[in-house]
Amino acid sequence: MAEIILTNANIVLEDEVIDGTIVFASGEIKSVERGRSALPHALDMEGDFIAPGLIEMHTDNMEKHFVPRPGVFWPDPLAAAVAHDAQMVAAGVTTVYDSICAGFVSKEKDFRRTIFPSVMKAVASGMESGAFRIDHRIHIRCELTGDDVVSEIEPWVGSPLVRLGSLMDHTPGQRQWRNLEDLKRYTVGSGEKSLDEHERDVLARMETGPINCARNWPLVVEMFASRGIPIATHDDTTEEDVIAGVASGAVISEFPTTIEAAAAAHRYGLATIAGAPNVVRGGSHSGGVSAADLAKHSLLDGLSSDYVPASLMQAVLTLVRRDGVSLPAAMGMVTWRVADMLHLSDRGRLDVGQQADIIRFRDAGGTPIIRGVWHKGERAF
Numbered sequence: 001m002a003e004i005i006l007t008n009a010n011i012v013l014e015d016e017v018i019d020g021t022i023v024f025a026s027g028e029i030k031s032v033e034r035g036r037s038a039l040p041h042a043l044d045m046e047g048d049f050i051a052p053g054l055i056e057m058h059t060d061n062m063e064k065h066f067v068p069r070p071g072v073f074w075p076d077p078l079a080a081a082v083a084h085d086a087q088m089v090a091a092g093v094t095t096v097y098d099s100i101c102a103g104f105v106s107k108e109k110d111f112r113r114t115i116f117p118s119v120m121k122a123v124a125s126g127m128e129s130g131a132f133r134i135d136h137r138i139h140i141r142c143e144l145t146g147d148d149v150v151s152e153i154e155p156w157v158g159s160p161l162v163r164l165g166s167l168m169d170h171t172p173g174q175r176q177w178r179n180l181e182d183l184k185r186y187t188v189g190s191g192e193k194s195l196d197e198h199e200r201d202v203l204a205r206m207e208t209g210p211i212n213c214a215r216n217w218p219l220v221v222e223m224f225a226s227r228g229i230p231i232a233t234h235d236d237t238t239e240e241d242v243i244a245g246v247a248s249g250a251v252i253s254e255f256p257t258t259i260e261a262a263a264a265a266h267r268y269g270l271a272t273i274a275g276a277p278n279v280v281r282g283g284s285h286s287g288g289v290s291a292a293d294l295a296k297h298s299l300l301d302g303l304s305s306d307y308v309p310a311s312l313m314q315a316v317l318t319l320v321r322r323d324g325v326s327l328p329a330a331m332g333m334v335t336w337r338v339a340d341m342l343h344l345s346d347r348g349r350l351d352v353g354q355q356a357d358i359i360r361f362r363d364a365g366g367t368p369i370i371r372g373v374w375h376k377g378e379r380a381f
């Protein structure tokens with residue numbers, strides 16, 4: 001493969017931005033240097049930023065393509081996965097952990113049970129056939145309050161694509177739904193349920209949730225741990241939540257809902273992840289702590305696009321422009337620090353020998369414009 005030279009670029013390194021030139025070939029980075037290249041085949045980046053390709057560990061975006069309208073299941077799963085892949089690369093992502101949910105909790109979300117096997121098969125097929133522009137892995141999100149979560153994940157957890165597992169407990173009255181008014185606003189306010197349905201559902205879930213969770217938690221932990229799959233806790237709200245995760249071998253606390261929980265996560269050695277939409281919107285959609293506050297207290301290690309792929313780069317520029325975070329520090333939250341928490345040593349940094357996953361972007365008054373993406377050294381967008 002021919003050498004590619006990107007010059008006249010603002011290259012985002014771990015602790016500085018340099019005016020320089022990056023060279024890559026055979027899928028890996030060969031050099032990163034200050035100054036410009038005069039070679040005729042060097043590509044002029046016109047002063048745009050060059051940064052590592054983004055690493056996304058928790059996105060529900062695949063779902064929107066499998067179920068584009070309520071009750072509509074797209075008949076070609078690979079086509080749905082390829083459309084999702086295109087959206088991720090257009091957002092600057094070069095490694096994505098597609099998150100799929102297991103564990104039935106409500107009839108509104110039952111479509112997740114239906115699409116689980118077809119997402120697994122489509123991602124395997126897309127990776128094998130070279131249909132994707134970027135790397136895909138699977139993050140299995142386990143709703144432990146569901147009665148069938150163990151049997152649902154059992155046939156799939158041994159797939160080499162499964163590289164992250166998370167433990168969720170959405171019992172009303174704790175964690176994400178500690179404040180029942182937030183839950184009411186989320187389900188009744190959004191039109192998902194009538195007030196009557198909501199109240200019946202809350203009572204039922206408060207009754208069965210703790211029983212199912214106590215039974216499923218150790219079984220699911222064992223399924224991940226015995227295969228060396230990293231574990232994340234979800235919506236930690238109190239120090240006790242964090243301690244329960246630590247006791248299960250968790251290494252990531254995703255979406256801690258309070259400063260107290262994020263601080264405990266750091267004390268116990270867990271990395272923290274918050275939603276990039278939370279940064280962009282200036283707060284959580286479900287009543288949790290604002291991600292910008294976590295960043296202010298140095299309690300934020302990484303960001304996830306969650307339900308809006310383009311939010312990653314937008315959150316980076318928001319942290320820089322609104323909150324005074326340096327560009328390298330903000331960029332680290334969507335690249336090298338996420339690589340570290342997922343134990344990915346071959347990507348996430350613009351270092352010699354790293355996989356050539358690279359993005360070119362421009363800051364248009366706070367709006368990120370992705371102008372190029374290379375994955376394993378090949379132009380992907």
Ligand SMILES: [Fe+2]
Nearest residue numbers: 170176234235
């Ligand atoms: Fe949650």
